[in-house]
Amino acid sequence: MHTEMNLEEMKLFFLESSDEDFLEKAEFIHPVDILDVLHEIEEEEIVEKILNRFSDEQVALLLEFEEDEEKYELLTLLSEKRQKNIIEEMASDEIADLIEVLEEEEAQEVLEMLDREDREEIQTLLSYKEDSAGSIMTTEFISIRENKTIIETLNYLQTDAPDAEMAFYLYVTDKPGHLKGVVSVRDIISKPFETKIADITNPHVTSVHVDDDQEAVAELFAKYDYIMLPVVNDENIIVGIITIDDIVDIIQEEATEDIHRMAGLDEEEEVDGTVLDSLKSRLPWISVNMMTAILASTVVAKFSDTITAVVALAAINPIIAGLGGNAGNQSMTMIVRGLALGEIDDDNAKAIFLKEFCTGLILGLVIGTVLALGCTFIYGNPVLGLVAGGAMLANFIIATVSGFAVPLVLKKLGVDPALASSIFVTACTDTLGFFIFLGLATLFLPRLM
Amino acid sequence: MHTEMNLEEMKLFFLESSDEDFLEKAEFIHPVDILDVLHEIEEEEIVEKILNRFSDEQVALLLEFEEDEEKYELLTLLSEKRQKNIIEEMASDEIADLIEVLEEEEAQEVLEMLDREDREEIQTLLSYKEDSAGSIMTTEFISIRENKTIIETLNYLQTDAPDAEMAFYLYVTDKPGHLKGVVSVRDIISKPFETKIADITNPHVTSVHVDDDQEAVAELFAKYDYIMLPVVNDENIIVGIITIDDIVDIIQEEATEDIHRMAGLDEEEEVDGTVLDSLKSRLPWISVNMMTAILASTVVAKFSDTITAVVALAAINPIIAGLGGNAGNQSMTMIVRGLALGEIDDDNAKAIFLKEFCTGLILGLVIGTVLALGCTFIYGNPVLGLVAGGAMLANFIIATVSGFAVPLVLKKLGVDPALASSIFVTACTDTLGFFIFLGLATLFLPRLM
Numbered sequence: 001m002h003t004e005m006n007l008e009e010m011k012l013f014f015l016e017s018s019d020e021d022f023l024e025k026a027e028f029i030h031p032v033d034i035l036d037v038l039h040e041i042e043e044e045e046i047v048e049k050i051l052n053r054f055s056d057e058q059v060a061l062l063l064e065f066e067e068d069e070e071k072y073e074l075l076t077l078l079s080e081k082r083q084k085n086i087i088e089e090m091a092s093d094e095i096a097d098l099i100e101v102l103e104e105e106e107a108q109e110v111l112e113m114l115d116r117e118d119r120e121e122i123q124t125l126l127s128y129k130e131d132s133a134g135s136i137m138t139t140e141f142i143s144i145r146e147n148k149t150i151i152e153t154l155n156y157l158q159t160d161a162p163d164a165e166m167a168f169y170l171y172v173t174d175k176p177g178h179l180k181g182v183v184s185v186r187d188i189i190s191k192p193f194e195t196k197i198a199d200i201t202n203p204h205v206t207s208v209h210v211d212d213d214q215e216a217v218a219e220l221f222a223k224y225d226y227i228m229l230p231v232v233n234d235e236n237i238i239v240g241i242i243t244i245d246d247i248v249d250i251i252q253e254e255a256t257e258d259i260h261r262m263a264g265l266d267e268e269e270e271v272d273g274t275v276l277d278s279l280k281s282r283l284p285w286i287s288v289n290m291m292t293a294i295l296a297s298t299v300v301a302k303f304s305d306t307i308t309a310v311v312a313l314a315a316i317n318p319i320i321a322g323l324g325g326n327a328g329n330q331s332m333t334m335i336v337r338g339l340a341l342g343e344i345d346d347d348n349a350k351a352i353f354l355k356e357f358c359t360g361l362i363l364g365l366v367i368g369t370v371l372a373l374g375c376t377f378i379y380g381n382p383v384l385g386l387v388a389g390g391a392m393l394a395n396f397i398i399a400t401v402s403g404f405a406v407p408l409v410l411k412k413l414g415v416d417p418a419l420a421s422s423i424f425v426t427a428c429t430d431t432l433g434f435f436i437f438l439g440l441a442t443l444f445l446p447r448l449m
Numbered sequence: 450m451h452t453e454m455n456l457e458e459m460k461l462f463f464l465e466s467s468d469e470d471f472l473e474k475a476e477f478i479h480p481v482d483i484l485d486v487l488h489e490i491e492e493e494e495i496v497e498k499i500l501n502r503f504s505d506e507q508v509a510l511l512l513e514f515e516e517d518e519e520k521y522e523l524l525t526l527l528s529e530k531r532q533k534n535i536i537e538e539m540a541s542d543e544i545a546d547l548i549e550v551l552e553e554e555e556a557q558e559v560l561e562m563l564d565r566e567d568r569e570e571i572q573t574l575l576s577y578k579e580d581s582a583g584s585i586m587t588t589e590f591i592s593i594r595e596n597k598t599i600i601e602t603l604n605y606l607q608t609d610a611p612d613a614e615m616a617f618y619l620y621v622t623d624k625p626g627h628l629k630g631v632v633s634v635r636d637i638i639s640k641p642f643e644t645k646i647a648d649i650t651n652p653h654v655t656s657v658h659v660d661d662d663q664e665a666v667a668e669l670f671a672k673y674d675y676i677m678l679p680v681v682n683d684e685n686i687i688v689g690i691i692t693i694d695d696i697v698d699i700i701q702e703e704a705t706e707d708i709h710r711m712a713g714l715d716e717e718e719e720v721d722g723t724v725l726d727s728l729k730s731r732l733p734w735i736s737v738n739m740m741t742a743i744l745a746s747t748v749v750a751k752f753s754d755t756i757t758a759v760v761a762l763a764a765i766n767p768i769i770a771g772l773g774g775n776a777g778n779q780s781m782t783m784i785v786r787g788l789a790l791g792e793i794d795d796d797n798a799k800a801i802f803l804k805e806f807c808t809g810l811i812l813g814l815v816i817g818t819v820l821a822l823g824c825t826f827i828y829g830n831p832v833l834g835l836v837a838g839g840a841m842l843a844n845f846i847i848a849t850v851s852g853f854a855v856p857l858v859l860k861k862l863g864v865d866p867a868l869a870s871s872i873f874v875t876a877c878t879d880t881l882g883f884f885i886f887l888g889l890a891t892l893f894l895p896r897l898m
Contacts, residue, residue, distance in 0.1 A: 028653035032673050065674070157639045168617045168634070185617070185634050190606045204477035222701060224481050225514070225694040227676070244693050245674040248700060252671060255704035256786055259711070263782035264775065271787030272797050278808040282779050286812060289775050290819070293768040301764040307756070314763040315750035318879065319742040321767060326713065326738050330731050333712035337705055338720030348721050359727040363735060370739070430767065 005029075010037045014050045022053055031065040038074070048077045056082065060089035063098065071098045072106060084113045091140045092118060093240070096125035133217050134210035136250070137231045137240030143173040146180060146201050151193035171230050172201050177237040179230055181205050207232045210239060214250050219342060221247045258340055261418035262333065264289070288423055296321070296430035303438035310448045312379050313441050316388050319371065320437045324395035324429035327363060331356050331403025332425050336417045339407060353404055360400025364393035383447040391437035395429055402428040454478075459486045463499045471502055480514040487523070497526045505531065509538035512547065520547045521555060533562045540589045541567060542689070545574040582666050583659035585699070586680045586689030592622040595629060595650050600642035620679050621650050626686040628679055630654050656681045659688060663699050668791060670696045707789055710867035711782065713738070737872055745770070745879040752887035759897045761828050762890050765837050768820065769886045773844035773878035776812060780805050780852025781874050785866045788856060802853055809849025813842035832896040840886035844878055851877040 005013060010029065014037065017025070034054075041047050051059055051074070059078070063071050063086070075083055075098075087095060087110065095114070099107045099122065111119055121139065128134030144153050153170075170188070172181040181201035191200055207230045208217050220226065221244055231240040257267035264285030269277060300307070300317065307313050335352075338344045344352060372389025376382045406424045407417035441448060454462060459478065463486065466474070490496050500508055500523070508527075512520050512535070524532055524547075536544060536559065544563070548556045548571065560568055570588065577583030593602050602619075619637070621630040630650035640649055656679045657666050669675065670693055680689040706716035713734030718726060749756070749766065756762050784801075787793045793801060821838025825831045855873045856866035890897060 028651065030673055154638055158641060185638060189603055189634060189638060192607060202477065206479075222697055224479055225697075227692075227694055243676075244697065245676055248671055248674075248693065248697060251697060251700055252704070252790070255701070255708075256790070259704075259708055259782060259786050262708070263778050265779050265782060269783065271783050271792050272801060273804070275804050275807045275811065278804060279811055282776070282808065282812060283815070285779070286772060286776060286816060289772060290768070290816060293771045294823075296767050296771070297764045300767065301761070304760045304764070307763050308760045311753045311757045312750070314756050314766070315746045315753070317763070318749060318767070318770060318883070319739070319746050322742045322745070322875075322879065323735060323738060327731070327735060329712050330714055330734070333708060333714060334718065334720050337708050341701070341705070343720050352721060355722070355724050355727060358724045359731065362724065362728055363731060366732070367735060367739060374743075426771075430771065434767070 007037055007040055010034075011041070014053065015046070026054065027058070031062045034062060035066055044077060047074070051078060052082075056085040057089050059086050060094075063090065064094050068097050068101045072102055072110075087113050091138060092121050093125055093137060093139050096122050100126065128210055131214045132210060133208045133212040133214060133231050133242060134240070136214050136217075136246050137210070137242050138246075139240045141171065141230075141238070141241045143171045143177065143238060144183065144197060145174075146172045146196070146198040148197050149193065150188055150191060150195045150197065150200075153188065153197055154193075169228050171205070171238055171241075172197060173238060179205060179207055179232055179236055179238045182230070205230065207236075207238075208242065209233075215254055217242060218247050218250045218254065222251065223342075254340070258336065258418040261416060262336060262422060264422065285423070289426075292423060292427040292430065295427065296434055299431055299434045300438065303434075303442060306438055306442045306445060309445060310384070310441065312375075312384065313438060316371075316375060317434060317437065320388070320391050320395055321430050321433045323367060323392065324399045324433045325426050326399075327360065327396050328399035328403040328425040328429045329422065331360070331400045332407060332421050333403075335404055335407040336421055339411055339417055344408075349408065356400045356404040357397070360396045361393075363400075364396030367396065368393035381448060383444055384441075387440045387444055387448070388437065391433065391440055394436045395433040398432050399425070399429050456486055456489055459483075460490070463502065464495070475503065476507070480511045483511060484515055493526060496523070500527060501531075505534040506538050508535050509543075512539065513543050517546050517550045521551055521559075536562050540587060541570050542574055542586060542588050545571050549575065577659055580663045581659060582657045582661040582663065582680050582691060583689070585663055585666075585695050586659070586691050587695075588689045590620065590679075590687070590690040592620050592626065592687060593632065593646060594623075595621045595645070595647040597646050598642065599637055599640060599644045599646065599649075602637065602646055603642075618677050620654070620687055620690075621646060622687060628654060628656055628681055628685055628687045631679070654679065656685075656687070657691065658682075664703055666691060667696050667699045667703065671700065672791075703789070707785065707867040710865060711785060711871060713871065734872070738875075741872060741876040741879065744876065745883055748880055748883045749887065752883075752891060755887055755891045755894060758894060759833070759890065761824075761833065762887060765820075765824065766883060766886065769837070769840050769844055770879050770882045772816060772841065773848045773882045774875050775848075776809065776845050777848035777852040777874040777878045778871060780809070780849045781856060781870050782852075784853055784856040785870055788860055788866055793857075798857065805849045805853040806846070809845045810842075812849075813845030816845065817842035830897060832893055833890075836889045836893055836897070837886065840882065840889055843885045844882040847881050848874070848878050 010033065013022075013025070014034075038047050038050065041050075051062075054062070059082075063074065066074060075086065078086070090098075095110070095118075099110055102110065111122070114122065125134070125139065142157070144156070148156070168185050170183050170185065171179060172183060173179055181203040182205040183197060183201050187200040206220075206224075206226070208220065210231055210233055217229070220229070221242075227244045229242050230238045231242060233239050260267045260269060264282070266281035269281035303313075334356075335344065338352075368389040371392045372385040374385075375388045376385030379385075402425045403421075406428075407421045410417045410420055410424075459482065462471075462474070463483075487496050487499065490499075500511075503511070508531075512523065515523060524535065527535070539547075544559070544567075548559055551559065560571070563571065574583070574588065591606070593605070597605070617634050619632050619634065620628060621632060622628055630652040631654040632646060632650050636649040655669075655673075655675070657669065659680055659682055666678070669678070676693045678691050679687045680691060682688050709716045709718060713731070715730035718730035752762075783805075784793065787801075817838040820841045821834040823834075824837045825834030828834075851874045855877075856870045859866045859869055859873075
């Protein structure tokens, strides 16, 4: 429950409630809310005092919801004995997440708290590549045998089965653990007790490999509406499960990554990070952008004589480049997002190109005409109007064509389209926009003066 | 299973397999894959032929995964009798989704296929606001009573309980349906049969209201890692459930909306849509952008005399405006995404402002210095270098301050920050950037010539 008390009331409750009251109510407060309270408190002793009111199991659950970078800090507020007990309560993949962000020495300390078997399991988990299925899976799952009946299976679940995170589907395996099929818990609870597991097993079970990329796994969940998938190793032995709540986080992370990259930000810059982090995140793109701006500037400089003769060109220049840049950004955004969502393939690419081209052509005709009329009216020179309108039309076509082509070419080259598309598209619309506008103006110079 | 056959092989299988073969294998092909095959086929008779091999129940499931706009088209390929049978197999919220996108007359036809009770239920569903919890919930769920034992409940589930979409949690209600608590299926299958439901019921159940906005519901799921929530009406009577697979779609939609809006695109423009849709989506923002570009152009025009005297200014101009615009876009993107993810509040806003300001200051000093040195070197005039560098520094500060402030002000005014921020930020960096640069140049004009 997360709506009854506000942060201040919860803090008071954690610090001042009677033991009886605490025991009764605390278990119903969501770990996320408890962490919200703890994050507000600056004095370590108070955090420690509150943590000591919770059981080992409850603190283990808290750590599950805490940011990886903060887990260890929270844990080390407690006595070494409690630390050991809490770690024993944690799932191995949670311990692996905790260790992954620690310094060598701290990691060693945590590993030493574990018995040999657990330590080996965690070392296997730590060996999976970052952002692989193996690195996000949960290792606590239940497997059952197909030669049992429902009632035998229920008895097993009631007595011997290990704790498992979410048991909506149970995976059927042979003794060594080879994945044979899947049974829904719904079938187990709604079919007669004497039904054989084999009769309700779906042998066509989809699985992912430990080395699969998490983004591909997330796409699979999103496309097929899965809520849980088994993770297998090279021998098709089930080694973990991935549940959709982990996928939600990944989808949000991936969207943030794309949004950041399109704006030339590091994908991991945090809104409440340090100035140094922001500088590291932003300077690279600003530097590249400076190069392309200098390129555009060089084009303008080449036409100095034309500008000196007709200074109005300097005032119209930013309109041509600015509108072209924005039109290019619109096309590019459609394509980059479409690629991220898997909506563009070889079959429809041609149709999309045609649509972008026509859109650019029509936008260019409309805006170009408005600009031509405006310039004719303001500067009293219809040739200037035609030059500006023509350049605007050309730049809209350049914008939509490069907005379409750049992300696709980058993707073919193995570069993330979100990362670099806007640099190239802006470079095209700025540089070519200036070149065409000032070039046309130079051609028609006698009639502009 | 979705990996065994490719589209062509599946099409062949659907059309040419023996009835025996089809019966055995077809049920294990994922509806999403079947739809992929059907979408590839252009001849309606062939689609019809394939659909007629599937049972009513299977076609109902297909429709569940089909885009809302396409459901009716698929359905009407079949005989009226089959249409009626298939609709009877569908969940009421699925029927509501189907009807929602139909013309008045078609909707009437579908409603007439239903008996009175179902029709009334669907009309209630259709009355919920778009994008509300009521509009995305599933109405097929199981509720149980707390005075029963686990074995009694299992018997009920095996015999009388209605079909329910996903039963990971069961909601405990009294007879009129007031929400009393929640029981996990995991507890039901792993606790002794004689356990009372009351003993494993968590009375602190979180619920959402039918009128709650879907984005707020999605945030709740993401923050607390929920996988399922009950939806209640004003009387706290449970009327439906929302499961996390629906939330995944919403999170992706919301991310796409934000990405589109930041680029000045309509949130619903589709990458494979028509040219007309693209024009409608893009022209409004391009038009607004034209206004701001004209404003910037007017500023440049005011300084015609200065530019005629020192034409190098026209070449440096795009660097000042371009880099400022990009720095503003970086700040703005951080803030807009931070607001969307709920990472910015009154507590940390001041610290974030300071961070943005310092980042802008330092970036401005670095890039301003480089630009000053470059201009001094290229144009052989240190005063020109100082003017350009100073204007660059000022524009970086304007960029980060407006990138921070504009989204927050828009949010306070109730306007979506993703929608309009970039217009205002670009207007600031372009117009003020030109003004400061050309203004400084005019002040120091004698020393620039």
